[in-house]
Amino acid sequence: MDEIETTDGAVIETGATDTGTDTTSASDAPVDSDAAALAAFDAGVAELTTAPASDEGSAPVTTAADVAAAAAAAKTDDATAHAPPAAGGAPLAVDHAKKDGDAAKPAEPAKDPAKGEAQPDPETDAAVTELGLKGKAETRFREMASTIKTQAQELEPLRAAAERGEQWEKMVLETRATPEQFGQSLGYLAYINSGDPGKMGQAFDFLLGELQALGKNIGREVPGLVDPVADHQDLAQAVQFGEMTRAAALELAQRRVAEQRMRETQSATEQKSRQQAEHDKGMQDVAALSERLKATDPAFGEKLKVLAPVLDSIRQSVPPSQWVAKIEDVYQRIQVAAPVAAAPPAPAARPPVGSMPLRATGTTTPMQRTLKGANEMDAFEMGLQSIGR
Structure with missing residues (x-):
């Protein structure tokens, strides 16, 4: 008799099990060690307990051994495929890749856009x-x-x-203001909006100076600041002697100033056009010089590396009409090592006499008769003479 201790601590005596007879069927699928242990456990429980006969229509009780054996026989990559039913009748999902003790992952909660969580x-x-x-x-x-x-x-x-x-x-470029003018204008705006009486007074003085300069440029009178008639002596004398009214003298002075500004603007435009034309002509001449030197000087590439850093200084310090002469003068004074000429290809080696087999024709040729009895040196000389013919 064997003694088995149950889960509640009671010891129960059981009959000896006959181990001499092999009751394992040849067709039974092998189970792993865990399944075998569970089967032994269920066998012991079945022997110790007497289950009452189930009523008709009730579902058969599925033991842990049945579950283990079915799981071992139906191992598959799909955890839910061919899963045996659990004791409660629900399908049992067997995950063979899952390690013991791994807790099932809870379903991922839905994202909440109100909390700034990412949405699908x-x-x-x-x-x-x-x-x-x-x-x-x-x-x-x-x-x-x-x-x-x-x-x-x-x-x-x-x-x-x-x-x-x-x-x-x-917008700033369209004003054609110099950096100094732009800075002064911003400072003026900052001063008049500062609310500080001292700064606002400086803005007033600045504005008076600008008003005086503008009045002179357009020939407008600003009492106490600008008198266009005083800048033209003939007009001032005509007004003094009563030959012309001051209003007429102011109008004529304003017309003269406008004509002067027009001439200055036209002259500046023409000068800018001439400078642009000279620049374009200089660039074309430099390009032509580059092509000529490249075609005639094998060391052009090496000399250009030396010349390149000084090209900008030449353009800035010399008028465009003199660019070519200055660049060519500097170029001719540059000394670089002459490029090494490539060695001429070696003449093709003549094949040795031994690699020129004589064609067998069934008869002895004059060359074959000559070679008979000749030493290697004589044969070599005869081969050279025959090829040289």
Whole structure:
């Protein structure tokens, strides 16, 4: 008799089990050690307990041994395929890849947009499905897609700021103001809006100076500051002697100033056109010089490396009409090592006599008769003479 201790601590005596008879069927599927242990445990429980006969219509009791044996026989990559029913009748999912003790992962909660959580992206989902991405590749692809979309959203305000900057720059350039004038104008605006009486007084003085300069440039009278008639002696004398009214003298002075400004503007435009034409002509001449030197001087590339750093200083210090002469003068004084000429190809070696087999014709040729009895040196000489003919 064997003694078995139950889970409640009671010891129960059982009859000896006959181990001499092999009751295992040849067709039974082998089970692993865990399944075998569970089967032994259920066998012991079945012998110790007497289960009452079940009523008709009740479901048969499925033991742990049955579950283990079915799981061992139906191992598959699909955790839910061919899973034996559990004791309660529910399908039993067997995950053979899952280690013991691993807790089941809870379902991922739905994203809450109110909390700033990322929402599903149908476009990214479609791309993942189309490309067949899985695992780490899918994770990396989703991260990249999210980063690109985030950066695109961040670029929008930067693009708008860049457009505003371009508009501002265009507006400033259209004023044709010098950097000094632009800075003074900004300072003037800052002073008049400061609310400080001292700074506002400086802005007033600045404005009076600008008004005086502008009055002279256009021939407008500013009492106490600008008198256009005083700048023209003939007009001032005519007004003094009563030969012309002051109003007529002011109008004539203003006309003279306008004509003078027109002549100055026209002269500046013509001068700018001449400078541009000279610049274009100088660049064309330099290009022609470059082509000529490249075609005639084999060391052009090496000399150009030495000449390139001084080209800008030549353009800035010498008028365009003198660029070619100055550049060519500097170029001719540059000394570089002459390029090594490539060695001429070696003449093709003549094949040795031994590699020129004599054609067998069934008869002895004069060459074959001559070679008979000749030593190697004589044969070599005869071969050279025959080839040289």
